[in-house]
Amino acid sequence: MNDFMRWLYANYIKPQLDAASPEGYEQSLSVINTTLDTNLRAEYEKTLEYYCGNAFLLGLRTGEGLCCAAKGNRSDYSAR
Numbered sequence: 001m002n003d004f005m006r007w008l009y010a011n012y013i014k015p016q017l018d019a020a021s022p023e024g025y026e027q028s029l030s031v032i033n034t035t036l037d038t039n040l041r042a043e044y045e046k047t048l049e050y051y052c053g054n055a056f057l058l059g060l061r062t063g064e065g066l067c068c069a070a071k072g073n074r075s076d077y078s079a080r
Helices: 003-019 026-035 038-071 074-078
Strands: none
Touching: 003 038
C-alpha cells in the first residue's frame, strides 16, 4: 500500500470501523482480542489495514464501473 492508502486507513477507515456497532460480531471480536498475543495482534492489525485498503479501492472501482455502465460508456471502463 502506498502512503496515501496508509493515511486514509489511519484517518478515515479505522475510525469508521472503531465507531461501527459490533452487533452480531461480539463473540468473534472477543475471541480475537483475548487469544492473540502481542505479535499476532500486530500482524492482525497489519492484515486488516491491507484488506480494508483494498476493499476501499474495490468500492471506488465498482462505483466507477457502475457509473460508466449507466452512461453506456463500457469502453471507458474496460480500457483501465
